[in-house]
Amino acid sequence: MFSRRNLVTYAIALLLVLAFNFLLPRMMPGDPLMAIYGEEALVQMTPELKANLVERFALDQPMWQQFGAYFGALFRGDLGYSYYYNAPAFEVILGRLPWTLLLVGLSLVLSTLLGIVLGIESGWRRGSKTDRSMLAGLMALNGFPDFFIGMVLLLVFGVTLGIFPLAGALTPYSGLSGGALLLDVLKHLALPLAALTLAHIAGAYLLTRNTMITVVKEPYMLTARAKGLSQRVMKYRHAGRNSMLPVITRTGLWLGRVVTGALFVEIVFSYPGLGYLAYEALLARDYPIIEGVLLVVALFVLVANFLADLSYPKLDPRVSYAR
């Protein structure tokens, strides 16, 4: 199924991500501690604490030992200490991660599914009114950045109509539980999710529609018609199934874009995910958090690509990693 060679490729990518994350603060001019912890943190630091930190990051050791120490720290889940949040960076990030996962995961699934379905419907009746209006609409939508769509949604549904809350992921201090809590979460999620989904639907749609247009001309579609199958079966089981293949491959790659999009959309909605965290950290120059978020996002994309690779042969039996 999945070859060793592919695993090695992923391992190399992972190592590169780690090395980059390791080298970035150390390549900055001046004291690496300052780069790692930021100016303000350094000012407040006692000499003992400083010595402690130097030892912890092996800053007085050669580069490769520093890397070893860094690697070891990572292994222990040590991403450094956030003076702004007054907590280990790892814990801060871990606390925010679920919200981003929820937002990114759902919007990725939704935009891909909707994009595929719309693409199938559109490509099936290529040149029709439905197809042309769908194409024009989604192309236009594709032109707007996600945070802009988010702002428009916020203004219309949050500010003007007041249907959805303006910020956050939960109503603070509401003490809700069970179904009411779920509803509250969904209400807060709706607008950022819609913004992110709308912004990314066009990619999947265009790709599916394009493939669909070539697939409907394939000889096996003639076979399907000759077999007296219903429209629905021809459209989805035969044509659609083949048309979604390239979309699935691309989903892994899109994830990077969706995650970046999420960072901005979270800022617009003050949604307490990684993006908003990075934003706060950036304002506070909380370097451990920024670097931690960077690392997590990079890992995120890597894992998503890996999953897409794993699922691809299941969708397209012609793809075999057997060699």
Place this chain on the structure above:
Amino acid sequence: MLRIKDLRVSYGREQVLNGIDLEVKAGECLAVIGESGAGKTTLCLSIMRLVEGTSHGHIFLNGLDLLSLPEQSMREIRWRQVSMVFQNANSALNPVHTVLDQVMEPIVEHRLASRAEAQRRALQLLANVGLSPDRSSAYPHQLSGGEQQRVLIAMALANNPGLIILDEPVSSLDAASRAEIVALLKQIARDHTFVVVTHDLSTAARLADNIATMYAGRIVELGPAAEVLSRPRHPYTRALLRAYPNMTTVKDLQGIKGKMSRPVAGCAFHPRCTQAIGVCAEKTPPLVSSQGRYLACHRGGIITLLAIRNLSKSFGSFKAVRSVSLDIDAGETLALVGQSGSGKTTLAKTIMGLLQPDEGGVYLEGKRVTSRAKDFYRKVQMVFQNPGESLSHRLSVLELVREPLDVQGIGTREERDQRAKRTLEEVELPASGGFLESYPHQLSGGEMQRVAIARALVLNPSLLIADEPTSFLDPGVQAKILKLLLNLQERRGLSMLFITHDLSLARKVSDRMAVMLSGEIIEQGPSNRVVSSPVHPYTGSLVQTASALHSESEAGETVDQPGAEARSGMTIG
């Protein structure tokens, strides 16, 4: 079961089918043959009503006119009453579903059985078509071409339809899998009605009860398979057969002149037909019944160019030719084979009017030849055995070739020179300068014979009587001259009476053979039949003594010994 009436299909302005009439009875297998572009696939798809273009006419399947049905009813008929084995199995199967799923799909979707029952049936079908059970869960790309074809066949059988249409079912397969698939189809054909579309004539021969030849969107010939293949009556069918490589016919392959073009006024084949006359370019011939066959030809199929009836000739008490009857079709080579003294040359000379027959007569295009005036020699020309003797050594090459035109008084001097030069080029001789001025004695044997052929052909005759035309030539030159004659036949539709004592030579150039012994025709028939299973013992002895390349040292060896294959290969060739 299936009746098609005046089916016309067009894609936009392009008319692909121009009025097809066909009938297929239940249990019968009809093969539709023809070049690609003839509209065969369109015909298949029209029956399933899957063509993109517009269709007119009627297609009755079990009495129901498919062309008038709403799409929904047609959907129910598809695969239940008529299914199809598509061309190119590889792309006709959906790459992302297992073959089992694809075979059981029509059963489930037409609600003929539950999923479990459908799966059981599909597995059974796949087993019946010879796909090993462990392959049924495979995806199409994991199967070989032959296996994919089996899957397509199993799929076509899924809903047990009365009619199965097969579009080039074996054309993408190698010879071994082809034979297997054909055997499988033959077995299935026992209780199904087939329409097989193919350009592979051997598949048609093995499967079909009837054969329809299609050309440019029309049926031009339709008849029982064995008869159509052994004695094609439409010029196009014969041309197809001549172009088809096979182990049965012995004559060299011949192409079909020109290429298919549409639209053509009149008979679509007339630009490529060698016996076309004025009316062929004006009116489209209808498909009419003619002697157990349907033919669409203004001339009633391939015409009999020359008929010899009960011809006898004696010299005193010696009967050189005894009541000989022979037919030569337009565009055909008839080899007259026999040893020297058997009366071949006498027969030829009698036909040419150089000798007067005692009895019987000669008919050219159906008319009895009574006197041989200029117009007879415009149609019938002869090439003699020894060009050194038959060419006047007082005339130059140009004069020799031009002479028949001078005699006939055709055109101006200028035009005659031009025509003579063109004919010289046609026989692959230089048509310029010194060569035109040279005299026969300055030429080689091969060149002389070519000049003799050019002289015979310059009048553009319909029949060439060639009496041992190559016996004075060495084999290399002989082969070239024979190729030349065959090419001329392909281009001009020349008929030939090829007189020779050499059976091995005759089989390479002739469609039919007549064997002559002591002034009588003792056997005649298709060349392959005469050579492979001679009826008369004399013919048998001719076959025995004909040249073959067995060497003496190998003659007594058993087949197992090395060299056996090479040897048998050579005798076949």
